[in-house]
Amino acid sequence: MKFRFARVTLVCAMALVPAPAASAAPDIDVTVSEGTNLAVTASPKDGTIVMDLQGQLFTLPRGGGAATRLGDGFLDPFWPVFSPDGSQIAVQSFADGMFHIRTITPDGRSVRQLTDGEYDDTYPAWSPDGSRIAFTSERGGSADIWTVDVRTRELEQITTAGTQETQPTWAPDGRSIAYVQGTTIEGVDLGTSAVRTLVPADRGFVSAPSWSPDGRRISFVRNNSLQIFEAGAVRQVGPHRDVFPFPARWLSSDEVLYSANGRIAVTDVAANTSRLVPFSATFTLNRDQYPRKAYDFDTRRPQPVRGIDGPALSPDGRSVVFKALNDIWLLPIGASPTRLTSDGFFEADPAWSRDGKLIAYASDKGGTEDLYVRDVASGQERRVTSLPGAETAPVFAPDGRRLAFQDQAGQTSTVDLAGGSVTRVLGPLNAPGKPSWSPDGRLLALTVSDADRNRIMLADVASGTTRVVDPAPFGSVSTRGSDGPVWSPDGTLLAFSMNSTIHVLPVDSTGTPTGPDRELTREASDSPTWSGDSKTILYLHNGVLRTITLGGRPGVVAHGLTFTQDKPDTRTVIHAGRLWDGRHAQPRTDVDIIVVGNRIRRIEAHRPDRDRRGWQFVDATKLTVTPGLVDMHVHQQMRSKFTGDRQGRLLLSYGITATRSTGDPAYRAVEERESLAAGTRVGPRFFMTGDMLEGSRVGWEFARPVRDERQLELELSRVRGLGYDLVKTYERFPVSWQARVAGRAHGLGIPTTSHYLHPAVANGVDMKEHLSGPTKWGFGFSRESSAAGVYEDVIQLAARGRMPFSTTMFSAGSLLADDPAIVDDPRIRALYTPQEQQALLAKLRCAQGQGPCGFLDGSPEQARRNVETIKRLLDAGGTVLAGTDAPLDSMAVSLHLNLRAMTKYGLSPFTALQSATLLPARQLGVERDLGSVEQGKLADLVFTGGDPSRDVAGLADVRMVMKNGRLSTPDTLAGPFRSG
Template sequence: MTSPTFRRVGGAALAFTLAVLPMSAARASQPELKPAPVVVTVSEGTNLAVSTSPRDGTILFDLQGQLFTLPRDGGTATAIGDTNLDPYWPSFSPDGKLIAVQSLADGMFRVRLLTADGRSSWPLTRGEYDDTYPAWSPDGTRIAFTSDRAGGEDIWTVDTRGGEPRRITTAATAESQPTWSPDGRGIAYVQGNTIESIDVATGAVTTLVPAGQGTVAAPSWSPDGKSLSFLRIGPGGRTVQVWQAGAIRQVGAHTDVFPFPARWSSPDELVYGANGAIVVTQASSGASKTVPFRATFTLKRDHYEPKARDFDTRRPQPVRGIVGPALSPDGRSVVFKALNDLWVAPLGGVPKQITSDSAYEIDPAWSRDGKQIAYASDKAGTEDLYVLDLATNQHRRITTIDGAEYAPAWSPDGKTLAFQDQANQTLTVDIATGTVTAVLPGSFSVPGKPSWSADGKTLALAVNSADRNQIQLVALATGASKVVEPAPFGSVSTRGDDGPVFSPDGRWLAFSMDSVLWVLPVAPDGTPTGRAHRITTEASDAPSWAGDSRTLLYLHNGTLKLTTVDGGSKEVPLRFSYRQEKPESRLVIHAGRLWDGRDPEPRTNVDILVVGNRIQRIEPHQPDRPRGGWTFIDASGLTVTPGLVDAHNHQQMRSKVFGDRQGRLLLSYGITSTRSTGDAVYRAVEDRESLAAGTRLGPRYFMTGEMLEGTRLLWEFSRPVRDERQLALELSRVRELDYDLVKTYERFRVDWQAKVADQAHRQGIGTTSHYLYPAVANGVDSKEHLFGPSKWGFGFARESSFGGPYEDVLQLAARGRMLFSTTLFSASTLLADDPGIVADPRVRALFTTQDKQALNAKLLCAQGLGPCGFLDGTPAQARRDVELIKRLLAAGAGVVAGTDAPLDTTAVSLHLNLRSMAKYGVEPFQVLRSATSVPARQLGVDKDLGTVEAGKLADLVIVSGDPTRDIAALADVRWVVKNGVPRTVDDVIGPFR
């Protein structure tokens, strides 16, 4: 056995060995689950959808994604249909025997039919398309719906007995939310801000409701064909309007009408959901009444022990955070990132560092002759491209752009690097001259790493197209590009290190799809010449080729493996370890005030004694305390609090842009822990290990991998899951890479969500999603955002409406013990209260030029002096958001402070979230706990973190002022202590001062 070698960086000893290390206790044990049913009965609903049976007046309503039926005069509602039906837009058939819904039960939006009692259901439409907003024909033989099966949004119809759908509208615009005229000849629908009608036989189109103030939605024809109801949405809320012979008027006084069709139960009576109730309104008079209901939910809530975490061990831990491994052209060595540096190792040998500093290096790439390695590093301030000559060990800087450049890829002749930048552009740079040429413009969607064809004429990369990760091929000479599918309706697993990668001979593209490796035969320009075939069966990422164009290296759950284009695999025994950083110092902090996280009022004039990384004791200040062997911090004029937690953070989303600055920025604002809610998994594991080992400066990092998503996706850090086999692979990744959390995203099937929650809880970790129900019934632990993007888009959430939330949301959240994260983008309006934030020394030192510009734009928006971005809010919105928080807290639900950074401003936005809560009426004690003790409990680490108590880890913030009286004082950080190591803000800013 090779003897281990050691390197000490920042007090952390790193051991490298070929010995197989034991699995951590967290992965080896599976705590027993103790599910407890919770019964919740409500009499109000948020954004409920209503329909009535033409046969007997029975009311059907969708409340939080559960269908109920109700006698027409009200009473106790009966739940019908499966909990996992995931219904939307329900309606009775004309004879009252069937129900049509839009359902995501099997991963795509389908028109689904149910019997009236909900006991049987079946899909009416099929295929890899979204079919939405079903509407019955008057005779019940057909259903109209919106579909993207022709590429855009059009109206289609389908026979209720099945068969191929028929396209009705063919305009280039989007048409949606159809409703049949009573004579069956026409279909009205929403087009832009108007309501049109099309003659089904002739295709003639008529505008019924022209564009006006606000927007329109949910048209519905009356049974006599004389009236058309629709919703008008404006600044004052959402109202029911009726069109009749060209005249439009509002009916009813409700202004929080829920965004579904008001259903006609007679030529003059409308039934709909509004203001938390089921409402019946006479169209002629506007007189309204409510129909009382009581609806009961049964929730499965697991009681499980959090996974064991040993923050004190000095035992060697296996390194699993191997990022961007690349096989050398001769197939004998591998270069990769781990523990905040780049390494080269002979296959089966001991890794050797090729960088050794605190800078953030990423994306190593071999030249075709194996003599040079290109990579990105922020050693000069921001991420630039460098080339290492292996013979001379000389590192040469190639780019000097003010911004970030990364993901270098060598041209076959070794003269050019393709790369990407923080604007998501793809570019090339001539290595000799430094001349940069743009290849592809940037977009909101982050692309994958580029790869060169064998003849150097084409670049291939993964891009988001039609809501899937497809392959873009770009001809460098002309700029012409095209997008091809990796397989019919398939997606490259992630837009990061998962390919596509050209083989050196140009005959193949390799990529991960369905979380396993595939190779696709291609022409020299990357055009597929056949079908892809699978070459691995286990969770597989980050393929790279040897020069023989036959052998590939890949990652399997933290282990390197080799395979060939014919399949079969073997492990590369490249394993090494690190030890957690643990100081041996002794520290006394004399605190003028201590807010310990437990009591509303601070203690005064105390000494906090820290030995190693833990608080030994807290006692009244002793001015004559012996100083021998102790380090003293005089905080007699300051306040000590627990370290802050950002409970909703995507730390890897812009880690290549921020580089070494990110962790420093977070620490400098007193944030000593972050909770990932979706990140590129190997970069996440590497970050967690580097932070634990002390080779990178930053907060503790509680990580997760890519968000588990359905077959359609947006984010580069989502991972589409297509079947049960792949789901098992993802759960193996969760287990073997020791996740701290699992996040399921917008279009992930709810029955699979329940399986994920069960398996995660057996590992002692939590799960989260964007949904309250049925997530809360299926054991999911928390909900991200008060209300946010969902499978139905940005415009609809079941957790809040113009006037909501109502009792259903409050009781399900409180009784189900489901925590909500704040992510108050509207809090940026508070920049107007403190414009000096943009000139803070931490901002000046640690923000990139582009981030400074973005923050300044937010300030101008808040001051009314400049345009506002899509996510920027208003003071009125901020007040509404905090009112929702106050109602959740009053009901007994929990709230944690989270930011969605870097979509919101990293570090700064946490303080703005807290200030917004305080400004609009949340008690300071609750505000402070939302960023300290409550997220610690959420993470299952409240025995170690979240409060300042003897025996707990010394993660502390020392600030000027008294944050229990003025939350803004939390941002005036003088010292931050993480894991017992104290640093001033200047210490943290370090090389960026």
């Protein structure tokens, strides 16, 4: 299916420009004969094989051959299994955004849904008589075995142990069901409910049990090999060492059909002989051709500010305080805003006292992010916290004597404003939302991650006891940031954003809901705050401040703020000893780079007799000049409130002059982009996206659950209104919506990305993040990588489909062992927070084998395998771009380690360097301005002490960096935060 949309007008990061609609491109057919983590099943009727390959069902003859596509591309199937009579195929399908059991006829013409609701139903297995399907479901509170009657859809719960019972297989006599429990295989008697252990625990994960037709054997997968349990003993069968984690399908009591090593295999378990079933499968890919969003990096026209972060309505309803352009502003409604801060440091989270006389906010002007309280009338302020870490999200208690706040560990505490004593209320939580006080000062309400939703936690301030309530049945607060809940001053309502509109929930004095929620707005709405009389709510709509009264209509609060892009009025001559220009493998030597303003005027052989009048001269005769580096995968706002002004300075000090967000709180991201463009904040260029578009379940605080078609339109309005540079759809976003978002985003001139190769590549999605990343099936399974790596399907779909991958090699941290001095670099000591320094040191100890390794840490062997995948992608004509997933990996340092890993394990320095310079610029659509050092391009340059064209480790030896024609050094960047 192809989506085409009309011309639109887009507010860009740098200018207002039209973006023509996407146009149809010729379809690309890609034929493969290997598959990564493919699954197979066979018809008992005629032996026809059905294969799930890259999320598409195919049929092929029992002897193999050319596969025929079965069904449409939006079924999103998994775990296929034929019914006993061969008339139906059961799958767990994600077509509607939850895993449900569906059946499809072998001709693909009829699909029937058997389960529904807000629960995941997975791993279908037919009863021997074909009347029921067993499956795993969480609808009973934990993962248990259930059955569904195929005719009536009646459900029955089979296990109730409260543990995790998954992947059922029916005994051939129909009297019991076996399943995986931990590292064992158990069986439950359907008549007596008695449970017994069938296959005892052993080392390694166990998966995919399957009972033989005669009931004498159970096949399963352990340690990536096919195992058989028979007569009380376990033995390995078949020659394959990369057996995919799906049930082997018994063709007889001795023969099993399964998938392994990229192929389809049949093994006689009695004789232990095996053969392959050859196949070829053809995918048809639609790759849009569309004009990219235009960037005007030179315009000096005033541009409207859209990055309004954390607005708060004053108790009297007459003023608004907010953050924009790296400062805190006070806006009397109907007048012009004035700056309350103007110091170049990082401020955040302004909040009013209940009497409207004081404003609290967070700032790192004292070295770390601390809390300050400002008297509105006099302008006097004082610092009220000075803890070693970061304190953010201050909220005044109703009596004005305390502030509640949060820290970098997700803890919530209070500080007494008179004496300064700090009391912890809640221990570490996973990125909780900003707290709100109950009117009596006894409780705090905040959004927390619970059961894969953003739910409301109510915490007793005195005791720390908590309970969780739902904003609505199965509902989620939009994000865990500034989207509420916010207690009304009269205590009767909680306001929050849900489904991207403002809702109010009636509550009693304990926060217990007393009725259903009520929707107040119909437009994309975030960041609600109340007036003191509990009658008016201020909120944000796509960069516009709005108010609404209970039962009223929205009104606009104009602020009139604009910004002008920073552009230096300078003339600079750079005498470079070496210049690696980004396009050629070998550097030029002894050249002059002429920079006027923010652009490179020309590059020519060095002239010692050049007239110096009116020019700034930079002596780089002993240095190598390269293009500025680009990190193509960051979550720049994820910890920015805790790292503050350090973050941008750190990135620049390591030569990173541009970053690309792959998921961030939308308004904080726009504020960052505008501040950097205006020069009010120090840091790289920022190509931003907002919250990742997610399905109904959500984990990350900056992922936004999308529940229905109406909300999807609101999200697309936010993309347009805030001028995103990228749209990212996340793990549980339905594939049909993903295709629609790709078409709509292309109509705006912007690309899309996700964690999936297919069907994304068939539906116009531009890029895939990670060589192999988390998916809706969890961290343990990916269609892009198996235990042994990748196969031809991944390589050909990515290369022929022109879908770049980002590297995000956490395994590159193992290279810290090659250069332990990294952790003591002056830039690290000055610009990493103490918590980040401790995390980097722990990574070093892991790499050296001297300490435990974290969940994301990798080994040299993993790094070698990652680079082998990169080499295969490149050899096939694919594209790989350097990205880090920072700050989940070490900010700035990890980009250099990714590049070093590439060259250590077989890539040339030229290939590695281009993955962080020219190729990212091309993918961002800004190759005419960035990515190489050429006449007419922007002056984003790195000056290094080594020669990265020979050894990329020299790239980290940054002596100077130029961004947009402005020159700085690591010393000047670190200056405000250097101790001593």
